[in-house]
Amino acid sequence: MNLFSMEEESEKNLLFVQVGKVRYLLGKWIIILLVTFVLMLFAIFYPILLDSFKETLQPIHLGLSILIHLLLAIFGILVGSFSSITSLIPKRYAWLSAVLIIAISLSYDGIVEKLSLLKWLLLIFPPVVNVINFFEPDDLNYFGKEFWTISSFGAIYCIIIFFSLVKLFLKKES
Numbered sequence: 001m002n003l004f005s006m007e008e009e010s011e012k013n014l015l016f017v018q019v020g021k022v023r024y025l026l027g028k029w030i031i032i033l034l035v036t037f038v039l040m041l042f043a044i045f046y047p048i049l050l051d052s053f054k055e056t057l058q059p060i061h062l063g064l065s066i067l068i069h070l071l072l073a074i075f076g077i078l079v080g081s082f083s084s085i086t087s088l089i090p091k092r093y094a095w096l097s098a099v100l101i102i103a104i105s106l107s108y109d110g111i112v113e114k115l116s117l118l119k120w121l122l123l124i125f126p127p128v129v130n131v132i133n134f135f136e137p138d139d140l141n142y143f144g145k146e147f148w149t150i151s152s153f154g155a156i157y158c159i160i161i162f163f164s165l166v167k168l169f170l171k172k173e174s
Helices: 009-019 022-050 061-086 090-108 106-116 127-134 145-173
Strands: none
Touching: 022 061, 022 145, 061 090, 061 127, 061 145, 090 106, 090 127, 106 127, 106 145, 127 145
């Protein structure tokens, strides 16, 4: 979110003229992805280097860990982008709205358990809990239909939100 507020309005307009609005936004996202990739590597390999696991690490564990960290990182980037680059949320509430979205995403199961009426309404929030649940089982035989359904839903969710954010950004900046 801080990366999107680095430039003053005049600097941002000059960058829009130089590179274009869409390339400006994509450039910001690429920088964020690079930083996220370094943090993701640290989060994955630090426990491996410390030998923090009770079992021997299988390649399937590593692949699943990379997939889950990547999806969660993209969800985080999209939440931060939504809070900072759209005109739907005032700037002074950007951090608060991002934390609210994350809190609702993490407590999805509990909210739906208490208020099942909100199940379909809460689908607009990132499916963080569904992705995190793949860390839970000790058995690796859960790569069935449910895994691919939830993974596909996460990827489709990211694509839809990505294009929506580009449209909202262009609308705000025009």
